[in-house]
Amino acid sequence: MASWGSGREGERKKAVVVCVGQVVTDHTFRVDEVEPPPSKTTARGYAPSVGGMAANAAIAVVRLGGAALFWGRVGRDEAGEELRHVLEAEGVDASGLVMAEGARTPLSAVIVDKRGERSIVTYRGERLPTDPSALPLERLAEAGALLCDPRWPEAAELAFRAARARGLASALDAEKSEERVLRQLVPLADHVIFAKTGLTIFAPNLPPEEGLARALTTGPLALAAVTLGEKGTDWRCPGMERAATRPAFPVEATNTTGAGDVFHGAYTLAIAEGQGVEEALRFASAAGALRARDGRTPDRAMLEELLAGDTDQPPVRTRRKA
Ligand SMILES: Nc1ncnc2c1ncn2[C@@H]1O[C@H](COP(=O)(O)OP(=O)(O)OP(=O)(O)O)[C@@H](O)[C@H]1O
Ligand SMILES: [Mg+2]
Structure with a gap:
């Protein structure tokens, strides 16, 4: 287990996180307003970048002082080569990236308005292989934690089962996806952190607090939580009578794309470092x-600075029953 902040710089052992799932090229267009269709809008800016939940999380792990292995899949095409290159340039170990002949690499159109709010259209690629049996599962031996998103469910299931067999802590980014995929993966992870829509799909017709409680009944989970953007994160551990809220840090948002991905990467790194749930x-x-x-993933120094300035550490707020 790595111990951040203890020992001399050179002796610090990095916590390793294996990140499994999506990598896409994000084509980001900045506009003033997203017009309702039919419409024609001129972008104020455009930039391509690496995106995808697990890929963004892996980059966050590295920026925040950990080490990341990325396991995912792309086509052996120009976009796939570029994504591999960018991941490696970020310091992520991308040797577990499957580059499939004849497959097409996923991409997203990301439209960001002047309030920093994003709308995303994702093309999930074509002919990407589903069989995860070539993944280097033995490398979980190096890891302090595992993080999976739901975009390669076969790989996530295999990795979660292998992690559980080893007693390795694991987390799921329970983003918007097919209900059957969420039902398949939620019971297999130790820490399940939903996006708002993911929780609605997993537990339709239930208030969020009860949706989290339901998730906790599906397996030996240590935490079920849901991220709510600037409203913070509602979370619940076994034995808690109610959900609690971890407030968001108040900031002026310029681009909320990937905030959830970075949140999940940081959370899993914290767990790999031995932090407790509330601290994480x-x-x-x-x-x-x-x-x-x-609109950029922070480094550890920036994050420590924000945490150090947060003298107003509110006690855990227990939410009143509606
Ligand atoms: N505008 C914001 N101000 C402060 N914190 C934010 C803001 N947006 C996001 N966060 C932090 O990041 C966490 C995750 O954000 P959010 O709930 O938007 O993720 P998401 O819906 O999964 O989005 P995505 O996956 O596209 O990044 C929030 O719980 C909060 O802690
Ligand atoms: Mg998300």
Whole structure:
């Protein structure tokens, strides 16, 4: 287990996180307003970048002082080569990236308005292989924690089962996806952190607090939580009568794209470093807030600065029953 902040710089052992799932090219267009269709809008800016939940999380792990292995899949095409290159340039170990002949690499159109709010259209690629049996599962032996998103469910299931067999802590980014995929993966992870829509799909017709309680009944989970943007994160551990809220750090958002991905990467790194659940939620909230503020993933020094300035550490607020 790595111990951040203890020992001399050169002796610090990095916590390793294996991140499994989506990598896409994000084509980001900045506009004043997203017009309702039919419409024609001139972008104020455009930039391509690496995106995808697990890929953004892996980059966050590295920026925040950990080490990341990325396991995912792309086509052996120009976009796939570029994504591999960018991941490696970020310091992520991308040797577990499957590049499939004849497949097409996923991409997203990301439209960001002047309030920093984003709308995303994702093309999930074509002919990407589903069989995860070539993944280097033995490398979980190096890891302090595992993070999976739901975009390669076969790989996530295999990795979660292998992690559980080893007693390795694991987290799921329970983003919007097919209900059957969420039902398949939620019971297999130790820490399940939903996006708002993910929780609605997993537990339709239930208030969020009860949706989290339902998630906790599906397996030996240590935490079920849901991120709510600038409203913070509602979370619940077994034995808690109610959900609690971890408030967001107040920032002026310029681009909220990837805040959730960075949150999940930071949370899993914190767990790999041995932080407790509440501490990890605070750490992850700071990382998500900085990403939303700057549109860039923060480094560890920036995050520590925000945490150090947060003298107003509210006690855990227990939410009243509606
Ligand atoms: N505008 C914001 N201000 C402060 N913190 C934010 C803001 N947006 C996000 N965060 C932090 O990041 C966390 C995750 O954000 P959010 O709930 O928007 O994720 P998401 O819906 O999964 O989005 P995505 O996956 O596109 O990044 C929040 O719980 C919060 O802690
Ligand atoms: Mg998300």
